[in-house]
Amino acid sequence: DTEVTQTPKHLVMGMTNKKSLKCEQHMGHRAMYWYKQKAKKPPELMFVYSYEKLSINESVPSRFSPECPNSSLLNLHLHALQPEDSALYLCASSRQGVNEKLFFGSGTQLSVL
Amino acid sequence: AQSVTQLDSQVPVFEEAPVELRCNYSSSVSVYLFWYVQYPNQGLQLLLKYLSGSTLVESINGFEAEFNKSQTSFHLRKPSVHISDTAEYFCAVTDTGGFKTIFGAGTRLFVKA
Numbered sequence: 001d002t003e004v005t006q007t008p009k010h011l012v013m014g015m016t017n018k019k020s021l022k023c024e025q026h027m028g029h030r031a032m033y034w035y036k037q038k039a040k041k042p043p044e045l046m047f048v049y050s051y052e053k054l055s056i057n058e059s060v061p062s063r064f065s066p067e068c069p070n071s072s073l074l075n076l077h078l079h080a081l082q083p084e085d086s087a088l089y090l091c092a093s094s095r096q097g098v099n100e101k102l103f104f105g106s107g108t109q110l111s112v113l
Numbered sequence: 114a115q116s117v118t119q120l121d122s123q124v125p126v127f128e129e130a131p132v133e134l135r136c137n138y139s140s141s142v143s144v145y146l147f148w149y150v151q152y153p154n155q156g157l158q159l160l161l162k163y164l165s166g167s168t169l170v171e172s173i174n175g176f177e178a179e180f181n182k183s184q185t186s187f188h189l190r191k192p193s194v195h196i197s198d199t200a201e202y203f204c205a206v207t208d209t210g211g212f213k214t215i216f217g218a219g220t221r222l223f224v225k226a
Contacts, residue, residue: 004156031212033212040219041218041219042203042216042217042218042219043157043203043216044216045213045214045215048212048213050212055212056212056213090156090157092156092157101147101159101162102149102157102159102214104156104157104158105156106154106155106156107155107156
């Protein structure tokens with residue numbers, strides 16, 4: 001299994017809603033990432049988890065709350081988002097080590113109304 | 114800090130023609146270099162990477178890239194493109210000491226029949 005699975009594929013939410021994005025991998029990777037990608041822009045790093053501990057937070061607003069319940073799962077909890085948060089949210093994983101390639105999921109296309 | 118510059122936002126080319134997508138980077142430390150490809154409505158996939166050793170790296174689908182330290186470049190080439198190569202291509206760098214992968218703005222390769 002060389003896949004990173006993200007659910008849901010599409011999500012529409014209001015600014016007062018609470019929702020969660022989910023990411024799962026069964027490759028034994030110990031580093032997992034959340035990226036945000038706006039249309040026609042490159043992915044921007046949000047969070048990195050290493051061995052289930054948060055190691056990088058790129059000054060992301062607190063309305064985004066990551067969680068890594070175990071080595072295979074990564075969640076992104078969303079609350080009180082703004083329309084400008086609409087984007088493609090990509091999860092990725094890698095074996096431990098900075099020279100390892102990133103395996104990306106297909107993303108969740110989020111629209112905030 | 115590292116940065117990546119992709120000099121062309123769009124590259125239109127006819128099928129079976131050669132193509133070069135340009136990438137320059139800047140960094141005060143040693144880096145690893147990557148090219149990722151993103152097809153519509155999908156996540157990113159690794160195309161090829163340079164870690165060390167031979168400066169010319171190749172992918173299984175005919176792409177190659179050459180690391181040029183003096184020019185701080187990592188241009189991507191293919192001698193003969195196919196319609197199926199139409200996609201967004203991202204050059205990326207990771208410093209050898211951390212988890213952060215920085216992506217360039219992307220180049221949209223559009224292959225015409």
